[in-house]
Amino acid sequence: MYTFFAGIALLIIGYFTYGKFVEKVFGVKNERDTPAYVNADGVDYIPMSTSKNSMIQLLNIAGTGPVFGPIMGALYGPVAFLWIVIGAIFAGAVHDYLTGMISIRNRGAHLPELASKFLGKVMKHVVNVFAVLLLLLVGTVFVSTPASLLHVLMNGKVALGIIIGAVFLYYILATLMPIDKIIGRLYPYFGALLLISAVGVGVGLVVTGAPIPELSLKNFHPDHLPVFPLIFFTITCGALSGFHATQTPIISRTTKKEKQGRKIFYGMMIAEAIIAMIWAAAGMSLFGGYAGLNEVLAAGGPGAVVSEVSVAMLGAIGGTLAILGVVVLPITSGDTAFRSARMIIAEYFNIAQKKFSSRLWIAIPLFAISVVLTQIDFNVLWRYFSWANQSTAVIALFVGAMYLYVAKKNYFISLVPGTFMLVMVITYILNAQIGFNLPMNIAWVGGSIGTAILLALFFVAAKKNRANHLPLDEDISDWNRVA
Structure with a gap:
C-alpha cells in the first residue's frame, strides 16, 4: 500500500505547495470585484459561499470520470497511480485553476470566448463547436448511465424508460432555474454522499488489508500493453480533462473573491484525484489480479465493479x-x-439569460437533440469524445499559457503540460482506429512534428500579443451591471 498512501500524501502536499505557487504566479487581486457582483442577474451570476462553490465545482467536474476512468485504468497497473498524481498536480489542477481565474477576470466568460481573445477569433468557432458537442455527449450519456445504475439498484422494479424520463425532467429544471434554487441547494447533500462513499471504500481497503500493488519497474508496463498514450485517454477526470474547462466558468460567475479560487478550482481537482486513487486501488486489488478485473468489466462494465466493491467493502x-x-x-x-x-x-449569440423565455428557447433544441442521441450506440462516439475531451484540455492550457506569457509571468506552468498533452492527442488520433490508423512509431513522429509546428505558431502569436499589449483582464468599470 506504500504507493497508494504516497500518492494520496503527494496530492495533499501538492495542493499546499504547488497550488500556492500557481496562485502566486497568477497573482490574485482580492480587492477586485468579481462577476458574481458586477454582473449579478439572479440566474447565473449569483454570489455563493466558498464551501458551496467548492462542492458544486467538485460535482460539476467529476461525472463518472474519477470512478469509471480509474477502474478502467487499473488494468494498466500501478502506473495509473503515477498519472493520477502527476497529472492532477501539474496539469489538471493548473488547467482548472487558470481556466476559472481567467474567466473571473473576463466576466465569467466560457472557453470559446477565452480562446477567441487569447488564441485568435477562428478558435472561438472551433472551440464553440467542440464545447457544445462535448457537453451534449456528456449530458446524454449521463442520462442513460445513472438511469441504468438506478434500474439495477431497484432490481428492475421501475421501468428504465420512466427513470430516464425522471432524469431528463431534473436536467431540464436544473438547466433553466437560477443556479441557487436547485443546484445550490441539492449539491451540498450530493457532495456529502459522494465523499462519504469514497472515504468508506478507501477505509475499507485499508482495514481489510487489500493487496494494493506497488509500482515497480517490472509492472510499469504490464503485459506489454501500450500504456502511452492510451492511459491519458482512459483516466481523464481524475487527472486532466477538458470537460472541466466547460464547467469552471459556471462557478467563476458565483465566486465572491479571487482568493477563494485556489480552494475552489485547484483544490477540488485534487479532491477528485484522491477519489480516483481510491477507485483505481479497488480495481487493482479486489478481483484477484488484472484478469479477474477484466472479466468483471467484460461482463458488466465499470458499474459492475462499483457494485461489487461497494457491497464487499461496506x-x-x-x-x-x-x-x-x-x-x-x-x-x-x-x-x-x-x-x-x-x-x-x-x-456566442449574445443572448441575455435573465428572462426565462430566453433560456427556454435555447434549452429546448438541446434536449430534443439529446433525446435523439439516447437512441444511438455511443461506443464509437465515446472514443471520439475521449480524444476531443483531451484536445479541449490542450486548448485551455494554451489559453492559460498565452495569458501568462503576455503578462510576463511564468507561463511554463501551463505550457509544459499543454505541450505534453498536445503530443499525446496528435499521436493518439494518428494511431487510433477511429483516426488515421498509422503504426505507432510513425504516429509518434507525426505527433512530435505536429507539436513543434503548433508550438512555433503559438510563440509567434504570443510575441505579437505582447507587443500589441493585448488586454488580459476586462476593466470592471466597463462591465454592464444588471439589476
Whole structure:
C-alpha cells in the first residue's frame, strides 16, 4: 500500500505547495470585484459561499470520470497511480485553476470566448463547436448511465424508460432555474454522499488489508500493453480533462473573491484525484489480479465493479449508499453539462439569460437533440469524445499559457503540460482506429512534428500579443451591471 498512501500524501502536499505557487504566479487581486457582483442577474451570476462553490465545482467536474476512468485504468497497473498524481498536480489542477481565474477576470466568460481573445477569433468557432458537442455527449450519456445504475439498484422494479424520463425532467429544471434554487441547494447533500462513499471504500481497503500493488519497474508496463498514450485517454477526470474547462466558468460567475479560487478550482481537482486513487486501488486489488478485473468489466462494465466493491467493502446498506454516491456523479455533471451548453450558446449569440423565455428557447433544441442521441450506440462516439475531451484540455492550457506569457509571468506552468498533452492527442488520433490508423512509431513522429509546428505558431502569436499589449483582464468599470 506504500504507493497508494504516497500518492494520496503527494496530492495533499501538492495542493499546499504547488497550488500556492500557481496562485502566486497568477497573482490574485482580492480587492477586485468579481462577476458574481458586477454582473449579478439572479440566474447565473449569483454570489455563493466558498464551501458551496467548492462542492458544486467538485460535482460539476467529476461525472463518472474519477470512478469509471480509474477502474478502467487499473488494468494498466500501478502506473495509473503515477498519472493520477502527476497529472492532477501539474496539469489538471493548473488547467482548472487558470481556466476559472481567467474567466473571473473576463466576466465569467466560457472557453470559446477565452480562446477567441487569447488564441485568435477562428478558435472561438472551433472551440464553440467542440464545447457544445462535448457537453451534449456528456449530458446524454449521463442520462442513460445513472438511469441504468438506478434500474439495477431497484432490481428492475421501475421501468428504465420512466427513470430516464425522471432524469431528463431534473436536467431540464436544473438547466433553466437560477443556479441557487436547485443546484445550490441539492449539491451540498450530493457532495456529502459522494465523499462519504469514497472515504468508506478507501477505509475499507485499508482495514481489510487489500493487496494494493506497488509500482515497480517490472509492472510499469504490464503485459506489454501500450500504456502511452492510451492511459491519458482512459483516466481523464481524475487527472486532466477538458470537460472541466466547460464547467469552471459556471462557478467563476458565483465566486465572491479571487482568493477563494485556489480552494475552489485547484483544490477540488485534487479532491477528485484522491477519489480516483481510491477507485483505481479497488480495481487493482479486489478481483484477484488484472484478469479477474477484466472479466468483471467484460461482463458488466465499470458499474459492475462499483457494485461489487461497494457491497464487499461496506455491506448491503453501506454498499447501497456508496452506489448512490456514484449515481450522483453523472447526474451532477449531466445537469451542469446542459447548463453550460445553454450558457455557451447564449454567449456566442449574445443572448441575455435573465428572462426565462430566453433560456427556454435555447434549452429546448438541446434536449430534443439529446433525446435523439439516447437512441444511438455511443461506443464509437465515446472514443471520439475521449480524444476531443483531451484536445479541449490542450486548448485551455494554451489559453492559460498565452495569458501568462503576455503578462510576463511564468507561463511554463501551463505550457509544459499543454505541450505534453498536445503530443499525446496528435499521436493518439494518428494511431487510433477511429483516426488515421498509422503504426505507432510513425504516429509518434507525426505527433512530435505536429507539436513543434503548433508550438512555433503559438510563440509567434504570443510575441505579437505582447507587443500589441493585448488586454488580459476586462476593466470592471466597463462591465454592464444588471439589476
